[in-house]
Amino acid sequence: MWIAQVNKRECFEVYLGSMKMIEKRVNALTQIKLNYENDILLIWDIDPREGFSFPVLVVAGDDDVKSVLSSLKASPQVPAPLTAISRVIGRKEAKQHFDTESLLLNKSIFSVIALLSLVEGSLHSDGKVGLQQQSPLLCKRTFSYAWGRAIGAQVSADSFQELPTRWLDVYSMLNSPAALDSAQRTVSHLTNGLTLLTQLAFDKKPSQPSGQLAFSILKGDKEGQERAWEGLTAYLSRPMSIEAIQSMTREDRGLLLQEALRALTAAKSRTEHDTLVFACAFLATRLAPGRLDHFEMLKSIGLPELLVWYGLYAALQHPKEILSLHSGLGFRMLRDLLRDEDKLAAPISDMSYLELKMIARSGLEGIAGVIGHASELQIELIPYVSTSFTFQLRSRSRYDERQQSFEMESTNTSISPRERAKRLALELSLLAKDLPDYPDEYSSRRNKATKPRM
Amino acid sequence: MSDTWWKDEDDLVAEQAKVLDLDEEKSLLIMGPPGSGKTNLLLLRANQLYLGDYPNLHIVVFGSLLKHFIQLGGNQYDFPTEKIVTHAQLFNDILRSEGMGVDSENLQINEARVERANRLQELVDSGRVGKQFEALLLDEAQDYTPQEIRLMKCLTDVLIATADSRQKIYNVDDCIEVLRNCTDEIYPLTFHFRNGLAICRVADGIFKNAPDYTPLRTHSNYREADYPSTFMPKRGLSLEEQISAMVTQINDQRFAYPNDLIGILCPRNEELDIIFSALTRAGLGYSITRANSKDFDPSRPIWLSTLTAAKGLEFRALHIAGLDYLYRMGGVQKRLIYTGITRAKTALTMYWHNSIPGYLESAIQSASPSKAPVTKKKIFGKD
Numbered sequence: 001m002w003i004a005q006v007n008k009r010e011c012f013e014v015y016l017g018s019m020k021m022i023e024k025r026v027n028a029l030t031q032i033k034l035n036y037e038n039d040i041l042l043i044w045d046i047d048p049r050e051g052f053s054f055p056v057l058v059v060a061g062d063d064d065v066k067s068v069l070s071s072l073k074a075s076p077q078v079p080a081p082l083t084a085i086s087r088v089i090g091r092k093e094a095k096q097h098f099d100t101e102s103l104l105l106n107k108s109i110f111s112v113i114a115l116l117s118l119v120e121g122s123l124h125s126d127g128k129v130g131l132q133q134q135s136p137l138l139c140k141r142t143f144s145y146a147w148g149r150a151i152g153a154q155v156s157a158d159s160f161q162e163l164p165t166r167w168l169d170v171y172s173m174l175n176s177p178a179a180l181d182s183a184q185r186t187v188s189h190l191t192n193g194l195t196l197l198t199q200l201a202f203d204k205k206p207s208q209p210s211g212q213l214a215f216s217i218l219k220g221d222k223e224g225q226e227r228a229w230e231g232l233t234a235y236l237s238r239p240m241s242i243e244a245i246q247s248m249t250r251e252d253r254g255l256l257l258q259e260a261l262r263a264l265t266a267a268k269s270r271t272e273h274d275t276l277v278f279a280c281a282f283l284a285t286r287l288a289p290g291r292l293d294h295f296e297m298l299k300s301i302g303l304p305e306l307l308v309w310y311g312l313y314a315a316l317q318h319p320k321e322i323l324s325l326h327s328g329l330g331f332r333m334l335r336d337l338l339r340d341e342d343k344l345a346a347p348i349s350d351m352s353y354l355e356l357k358m359i360a361r362s363g364l365e366g367i368a369g370v371i372g373h374a375s376e377l378q379i380e381l382i383p384y385v386s387t388s389f390t391f392q393l394r395s396r397s398r399y400d401e402r403q404q405s406f407e408m409e410s411t412n413t414s415i416s417p418r419e420r421a422k423r424l425a426l427e428l429s430l431l432a433k434d435l436p437d438y439p440d441e442y443s444s445r446r447n448k449a450t451k452p453r454m
Numbered sequence: 455m456s457d458t459w460w461k462d463e464d465d466l467v468a469e470q471a472k473v474l475d476l477d478e479e480k481s482l483l484i485m486g487p488p489g490s491g492k493t494n495l496l497l498l499r500a501n502q503l504y505l506g507d508y509p510n511l512h513i514v515v516f517g518s519l520l521k522h523f524i525q526l527g528g529n530q531y532d533f534p535t536e537k538i539v540t541h542a543q544l545f546n547d548i549l550r551s552e553g554m555g556v557d558s559e560n561l562q563i564n565e566a567r568v569e570r571a572n573r574l575q576e577l578v579d580s581g582r583v584g585k586q587f588e589a590l591l592l593d594e595a596q597d598y599t600p601q602e603i604r605l606m607k608c609l610t611d612v613l614i615a616t617a618d619s620r621q622k623i624y625n626v627d628d629c630i631e632v633l634r635n636c637t638d639e640i641y642p643l644t645f646h647f648r649n650g651l652a653i654c655r656v657a658d659g660i661f662k663n664a665p666d667y668t669p670l671r672t673h674s675n676y677r678e679a680d681y682p683s684t685f686m687p688k689r690g691l692s693l694e695e696q697i698s699a700m701v702t703q704i705n706d707q708r709f710a711y712p713n714d715l716i717g718i719l720c721p722r723n724e725e726l727d728i729i730f731s732a733l734t735r736a737g738l739g740y741s742i743t744r745a746n747s748k749d750f751d752p753s754r755p756i757w758l759s760t761l762t763a764a765k766g767l768e769f770r771a772l773h774i775a776g777l778d779y780l781y782r783m784g785g786v787q788k789r790l791i792y793t794g795i796t797r798a799k800t801a802l803t804m805y806w807h808n809s810i811p812g813y814l815e816s817a818i819q820s821a822s823p824s825k826a827p828v829t830k831k832k833i834f835g836k837d
């Protein structure tokens with residue numbers, strides 16, 4: 001890579017097309033050093049002295065990221081969106097990615113996240129799109145997918161905190177308020193499950209029985225599962241061990257779940273409700289291990305959190321079987337979740353979240369011309385975590401539509417009603433002259449044929 | 455329905471996976487017990503041939519119900535579902551193209567079947583009809599006549615057949631020897647995956663004294679730990695009581711197995727008609743469908759069928775009712791009830807009022823928990 005340490009002004013000059021001021025300070029290095037204070041670091045993946053290119057990465061002070069980006073965007077000569085070409089990040093984030101040793105991740109949790117992206121896809125559609133109708137395209141537009149990518153990229157704790165807000169923020173820009181309301185609820189329930197999975201990915205033992213159950217499933221610790229499960233059975237009419245449930249027939253397990261669901265819908269306190277959600281979700285996974293047969297039935301209860309935990313426990317217990325469902329869609333999602341992104345490569349998204357926010361101030365109409373895929377806007381929500389959103393302008397003016405045509409006739413759009421009537425009359429009279437003069441006989445025959453008989 | 459059809463290769467044990475490694479031009483006879491995956495292997499082989507150099511093929515099944523059932527799973531394969539045809543349709547299409555179609559309207563099923571075979575034989579013998587297909591794949595081949603098997607061999611380059619003589623439920627000449635002669639290799643399957651242990655015990659009880667019978671329970675790969683299986687005999691119930699008991703259980707089963715098929719089988723159509731009406735009155739009208747009727751809807755979760763028409767099907771939960779009439783099914787009744795019982799995967803309930811054949815009573819008894827010793831009082835009807 002090639003690195004140059006520059007000040008703000010020099011940075012602007014580079015983006016205006018001149019390398020003259022900094023050419024001598026461009027160094028070929030193998031490692032990014034972040035031990036400087038005020039300067040900006042420009043990083044290229046090819047030698048910019050051999051042919052002009054924009055940096056793939058710009059590292060600015062944590063408080064300067066916004067101002068550097070807005071200043072660069074101010075010039076019409078700078079490509080827009082700029083963050084489609086260069087990633088602009090803060091020093092703290094850069095340290096997280098380039099100065100911190102990667103932690104060893106438990107990759108088993110990605111199977112669960114892959115499934116949660118399917119579950120979430122179904123929740124966002126208000127049940128109109130079932131699990132079987134999900135596609136990689138829909139799943140990659142989910143918050144779960146973004147979270148999974150964030151775990152894979154090992155972003156900072158601050159970034160994880162920012163992620164739900166940013167995802168919802170973009171979602172709100174592109175969707176109706178009603179859809180946003182439902183998405184907020186969904187994301188809120190998902191965040192609990194995804195936070196737990198993040199803990200599990202980094203091998204941290206959760207403190208709550210619901211998390212401990214997930215932890216011991218992941219570890220294959222049967223005794224731990226029984227202990228954690230005991231903590232979730234307090235409100236069941238027939239509390240019993242996992243082993244005892246296992247020895248029951250599926251029909252009897254079904255009856256147990258039906259009782260638990262009745263208790264859930266009659267729950268009197270938040271604690272009772274939450275405990276029963278976990279218990280019902282886990283019980284449902286014991287009815288048809290390795291399958292999601294009860295998804296639709298649980299969906300009819302109307303509690304998104306129940307589906308989130310059902311999916312989470314199901315995928316933790318039988319990841320291979322669950323990922324194989326629906327022609328192996330889960331495996332396809334897993335592939336995309338686990339794909340490593342080269343941190344020194346150019347961005348892959350249409351723009352960063354920060355730039356989208358800047359553009360949105362003056363309306364989103366201009367974005368249509370810069371997106372890389374039809375009806376899809378790809379946003380880098382936090383550095384190295386890109387996700388897609390459905391993008392369809394709600395109201396596009398006829399004038400704008402015409403602008404997209406190359407052979408558009410110039411028309412006068414401000415014709416008065418009187419003028420329009422005159423033109424119409426003229427056109428009709430010209431048309432009348434062109435018509436053949438049919439004999440009366442022909443006309444009467446036609447009339448006979450079309451008139452109803454009396 | 456959800457795990458009736460294999461989703462990936464991991465569901466195959468080694469003996470089954472090997473079939474896919476055999477040369478494509480080989481004609482095969484795949485033999486195995488109920489639930490050993492014969493039909494699935496046939497479909498996999500069909501897919502392999504279709505994607506390879508044998509696109510002109512047909513999967514030939516015995517009846518239209520089995521055709522519908524296979525078509526449910528066939529959607530996940532690459533060959534079009536139209537490739538699945540009944541043998542009557544296959545023969546008739548060829549006969550019609552030669553102007554010799556059989557109008558079966560005024561003929562009994564067996565008469566029409568013989569007539570079709572004879573006319574096709576005539577065409578083959580005269581050289582007017584020869585090899586028409588690159589591959590024919592026959593399911594439930596044990597129920598074809600030797601003549602039909604020989605004719606199919608004449609129509610195709612590659613013949614793949616699945617068979618199990620224990621499931622032969624039509625009173626026609628045995629064709630297994632001809633099948634052996636018409637194929638290059640016999641491929642035996644030992645293990646089965648469908649029937650839970652409780653169900654295996656009843657099925658095994660039926661043939662327990664047959665010298666060459668291999669008990670199902672000794673080669674079961676069913677996941678008993680995940681899905682403990684159940685068998686419930688319900689005796690002494692009138693048909694009305696049988697239906698009432700069935701309704702309660704079916705409602706619980708619909709909850710427990712929301713994506714799986716539930717079957718209701720009877721020896722005769724008369725009892726099925728009564729059950730169909732009663733279940734409709736009980737509020738299950740939107741879930742049930744009558745197999746082999748013009749209104750048959752394979753997307754419904756509860757299928758009603760005669761034992762005969764149910765060959766080749768499988769159900770997560772199965773109810774066999776009206777067993778008092780099994781006596782009337784003639785010489786094939788033992789194989790018929792064996793075939794019926796082995797349609798059940800996890801839960802089997804059998805209902806009758808007064809009496810069932812002794813071999814079945816004995817099979818049920820050996821599969822049920824042992825009863826208290828018979829007392830003198832009971833023997834003399836005073837208990």
